[in-house]
Amino acid sequence: MAKAGTSASARGRVDTDLWWDPFRLLWQLFTSVRFAFALTGGLALAGLFGTLIPQVPIPMRGNDVAVQAWVEFQQGKFGMFTGAMDRLGLFSVFTSWWFRAAMGVLVVSVTVCTANRLPPTLRNVFRPRERVPENYFERARSRTHAAEPLDADRLARALRRRRYAVRQSGEDGATYLFADRFPWAGLATFVSHLGLILILAGVVVSLLLTSEAQLLIPEGTAKVYGKLDDPNFMLVQVLDTVEGRDPQGNIIDYHTDLAVFRNGQELCRGRSTVNTPLTCEGFRFHQSMFSPNAARLLVKDAATGRTLYDETLVLGDMLPLPNVRVRDAVTGEVLYDDFLPLTDTLEGGQLGVLTLPQRDLTLLAGVKPDDASGKSWTLLVFQIGAAASAGAPVQARIPEGGVVTAGGLEFEFAALGGALATVLTDLPGARSALVQMPRDRAGRPYVLLAGAGDAPVLLTEGHSQLIDGRRYTFEGQRDIAGITVKRDPGSKIIWIAGGLMLLGLLGTFYLPRRRLWVRIRPDGTAFAGIAEPTVDFRREMARIARDTGGSLPPDEGEEED
Amino acid sequence: MEQLSIALYWAALVTTGISALCYIGYAFGVRTAIGRMATNAGNVTMTAAVSQRMSESVAAVGVFAGRLATFLLTVSLAARWSAAGRPPYTNMWEFTVAFAWGISLAYVLFERRYRQRTLGAFVLPVAFGILLVASLFPDRVSPLIPALQNDNVLALHVGAMILSYSAFSVAFGATAMQLLQGAERRFARLPRASTLDQIAYRAVLAGFPLLALGLLLGAYWGNSAWGRYWGWDPKETSALVTWLIFAAYLHVRNLAGWKGKRSAWVVIVGFMAVIFTFYGVNLWISGLHSYAGV
Numbered sequence: 001m002a003k004a005g006t007s008a009s010a011r012g013r014v015d016t017d018l019w020w021d022p023f024r025l026l027w028q029l030f031t032s033v034r035f036a037f038a039l040t041g042g043l044a045l046a047g048l049f050g051t052l053i054p055q056v057p058i059p060m061r062g063n064d065v066a067v068q069a070w071v072e073f074q075q076g077k078f079g080m081f082t083g084a085m086d087r088l089g090l091f092s093v094f095t096s097w098w099f100r101a102a103m104g105v106l107v108v109s110v111t112v113c114t115a116n117r118l119p120p121t122l123r124n125v126f127r128p129r130e131r132v133p134e135n136y137f138e139r140a141r142s143r144t145h146a147a148e149p150l151d152a153d154r155l156a157r158a159l160r161r162r163r164y165a166v167r168q169s170g171e172d173g174a175t176y177l178f179a180d181r182f183p184w185a186g187l188a189t190f191v192s193h194l195g196l197i198l199i200l201a202g203v204v205v206s207l208l209l210t211s212e213a214q215l216l217i218p219e220g221t222a223k224v225y226g227k228l229d230d231p232n233f234m235l236v237q238v239l240d241t242v243e244g245r246d247p248q249g250n251i252i253d254y255h256t257d258l259a260v261f262r263n264g265q266e267l268c269r270g271r272s273t274v275n276t277p278l279t280c281e282g283f284r285f286h287q288s289m290f291s292p293n294a295a296r297l298l299v300k301d302a303a304t305g306r307t308l309y310d311e312t313l314v315l316g317d318m319l320p321l322p323n324v325r326v327r328d329a330v331t332g333e334v335l336y337d338d339f340l341p342l343t344d345t346l347e348g349g350q351l352g353v354l355t356l357p358q359r360d361l362t363l364l365a366g367v368k369p370d371d372a373s374g375k376s377w378t379l380l381v382f383q384i385g386a387a388a389s390a391g392a393p394v395q396a397r398i399p400e401g402g403v404v405t406a407g408g409l410e411f412e413f414a415a416l417g418g419a420l421a422t423v424l425t426d427l428p429g430a431r432s433a434l435v436q437m438p439r440d441r442a443g444r445p446y447v448l449l450a451g452a453g454d455a456p457v458l459l460t461e462g463h464s465q466l467i468d469g470r471r472y473t474f475e476g477q478r479d480i481a482g483i484t485v486k487r488d489p490g491s492k493i494i495w496i497a498g499g500l501m502l503l504g505l506l507g508t509f510y511l512p513r514r515r516l517w518v519r520i521r522p523d524g525t526a527f528a529g530i531a532e533p534t535v536d537f538r539r540e541m542a543r544i545a546r547d548t549g550g551s552l553p554p555d556e557g558e559e560e561d
Numbered sequence: 562m563e564q565l566s567i568a569l570y571w572a573a574l575v576t577t578g579i580s581a582l583c584y585i586g587y588a589f590g591v592r593t594a595i596g597r598m599a600t601n602a603g604n605v606t607m608t609a610a611v612s613q614r615m616s617e618s619v620a621a622v623g624v625f626a627g628r629l630a631t632f633l634l635t636v637s638l639a640a641r642w643s644a645a646g647r648p649p650y651t652n653m654w655e656f657t658v659a660f661a662w663g664i665s666l667a668y669v670l671f672e673r674r675y676r677q678r679t680l681g682a683f684v685l686p687v688a689f690g691i692l693l694v695a696s697l698f699p700d701r702v703s704p705l706i707p708a709l710q711n712d713n714v715l716a717l718h719v720g721a722m723i724l725s726y727s728a729f730s731v732a733f734g735a736t737a738m739q740l741l742q743g744a745e746r747r748f749a750r751l752p753r754a755s756t757l758d759q760i761a762y763r764a765v766l767a768g769f770p771l772l773a774l775g776l777l778l779g780a781y782w783g784n785s786a787w788g789r790y791w792g793w794d795p796k797e798t799s800a801l802v803t804w805l806i807f808a809a810y811l812h813v814r815n816l817a818g819w820k821g822k823r824s825a826w827v828v829i830v831g832f833m834a835v836i837f838t839f840y841g842v843n844l845w846i847s848g849l850h851s852y853a854g855v
Contacts, residue, residue: 041809044805246704248704
């Protein structure tokens with residue numbers, strides 16, 4: 001930031017004879033303060049839109065289907081305007097072409113403004129005007145006058161004590177002093193603008209050169225970062241990942257102990273917390289997520305004992321898990337009261353088998369969302385095969401929280417929970433297997449495996465089930481660490497640029513820059529000068545004059561109200 | 562210590578209110594009855610009231626109460642820091658009390674520097690309003706979530722933001738007064754509009770680099786905790802918008818010569834952006850800073 005400039009360009013005027021010269025017109029435009037103000041205001045407004053209007057979540061970006069679904073969801077909020085807002089890029093303001101274009105124009109504008117002001121400022125700093133016209137002593141905004149001729153040498157010494165560089169000259173019986181303090185502070189504004197330009201350059205470097213990947217790594221396992229032919233190829237192993245809680249159950253700590261390997265050699269080993277990522281070979285390993293939602297599954301050949309499959313599965317999906325109660329409608333005897341795992345899909349709903357051994361009855365039960373929002377669900381119950389008991393086949397639709405009687409049984413859809421799940425295509429003995437990890441009433445996790453064998457099997461922790469000559473074992477629930485691996489060469493530029501910008505701002509605003517001209521004649525001593533608008537330079541001049549024996553009018557040096 | 566910090570907050574709320582009232586009375590020259598005489602003369606009752614402008618002593622009470630409030634808030638925040646074992650900037654109650662502390666501290670410094678007591682009539686009510694808002698938020702100390710467990714950066718980043726917003730609040734007070742005063746000097750007791758314009762400008766000069774520092778420290782912290790120095794999170798975007806508004810103010814004032822009403826309105830818009838960043842984003846918009854909510 002510099003003081004008010006006087007050139008036509010600095011004031012944003014466009015000369016009328018420049019209409020034919022597009023480059024000069026552009027130069028005029030980019031050096032116009034009004035244009036910079038409008039541009040800054042426009043960017044501020046865009047920022048406000050981006051703050052007030054929901055933006056497409058970062059993980060969805062690049063996934064057209066997910067983005068479309070998200071935009072459709074916004075129709076509930078913005079109604080008929082949703083489409084137009086989407087086309088205008090208002091749901092992705094900061095990645096829209098027009099926002100990036102405006103940022104680019106801002107960079108050009110700041111650069112051109114800085115370049116435009118640099119030559120006159122350099123002249124002003126290194127070749128200052130040491131003499132001013134005589135009438136300047138009568139019209140300068142900051143000026144004062146002592147009644148007597150002050151001693152030039154004494155005045156020069158007083159000024160030097162105040163860190164002024166003083167030059168003295170004489171002409172026609174008058175002595176002139178030119179005193180300059182912190183003249184180079186005039187360059188501080190360029191330092192701050194250079195910092196701003198470098199920040200934006202750092203952002204561009206980050207956008208172009210950042211390497212980043214999000215790895216979900218179950219405890220005790222490793223994942224690959226990069227490709228085998230990539231020189232940055234690394235194996236990231238999670239040794240331990242912890243979610244710490246205080247006695248009240250508040251989460252107070254997340255940390256992961258990591259080891260990083262390349263070509264079989266361990267590169268680094270250390271701890272990554274939320275605030276202190278592990279740094280290794282120029283990469284940073286950030287603790288970005290923690291989840292207890294992984295299950296270790298082991299498959300062995302029953303005959304030979306050979307391990308066919310040993311994986312810790314990340315259960316990233318959530319399937320509906322209804323809490324169902326079935327009673328005898330007459331006696332009130334409870335026949336079933338538990339969460340019912342659903343293992344099949346049918347017409348947009350999830351389906352499972354509900355067995356009531358007391359009645360020798362097997363039912364199909366499932367849940368279906370009532371609408372696209374998925375806020376309310378209905379439990380459906382059908383009887384398959386002939387009913388062992390007398391009466392009509394069971395068939396019921398039960399809303400969440402409701403109770404319906406059918407076939408002499410009372411069905412209650414008590415609540416809807418969720419089961420963690422994933423689909424496997426590489427599980428031995430299954431073309432496609434659905435693995436769920438619900439919890440029982442005691443909170444213990446168990447695995448429900450559908451797709452291996454004819455019927456779904458239930459695996460409790462540490463126990464095995466034999467299916468078609470293979471032994472399937474649920475080894476237990478495991479924790480997962482979300483590790484963001486990142487190398488961003490732009491960030492170093494940002495810190496240097498930010499430091500420059502701050503230094504520039506401090507220099508511009510707080511270095512007490514002064515320029516003073518003094519004329520000593522037999523009839524008195526005149527002071528005139530310029531300083532930043534935040535200082536009362538007239539008062540300072542009066543003090544200097546008094547210190548060197550000058551007498552001033554009584555009101556001189558008093559601060560205005 | 563937690564109880565002490567809460568008790569001191571309530572005491573500061575009362576003293577800030579008293580201070581604001583005294584400053585308003587002083588600035589606008591409210592007349593007050595200082596004596597009432599009544600006599601019975603036969604069947605006639607005579608009453609005479611004598612009034613005069615609120616004196617310097619009322620202003621002195623305002624000054625004392627304002628400084629006392631600053632002291633009480635300082636001790637309240639120190640007690641909070643001690644009770645929580647980390648800087649007192651991690652929920653809305655703490656932010657809000659710290660913001661009010663910053664405003665009253667900035668005001669005390671500006672009043673000492675520029676000797677314009679009437680400015681308190683516009684700044685202290687802002688501090689009082691902010692303290693009233695704090696009473697709406699839960700005031701209990703809560704454990705620090707892992708993302709905030711970086712005491713040094715937390716203290717510096719949030720501290721810089723609070724101090725910058727406080728300086729902008731002083732600028733807002735001076736600007737509001739400037740607009741009320743007008744070029745025609747409507748109120749003899751208030752400073753000239755040009756003086757208020759200068760005070761607002763100097764307050765912005767104090768707040769602007771602090772906001773830049775706060776943004777940079779936030780970027781540094783974000784780079785450590787989230788793996789990126791900028792992510793267009795609503796809170797950081799809103800703070801950047803505030804910075805841009807004040808950058809525009811400094812440029813149009815210094816380069817295009819905007820002074821008086823035109824530049825004053827830019828400060829008012831900037832202060833609205835401060836309030837939106839401080840409260841609007843935290844209370845109504847979810848983002849990575851949402852843990853700083855109620």
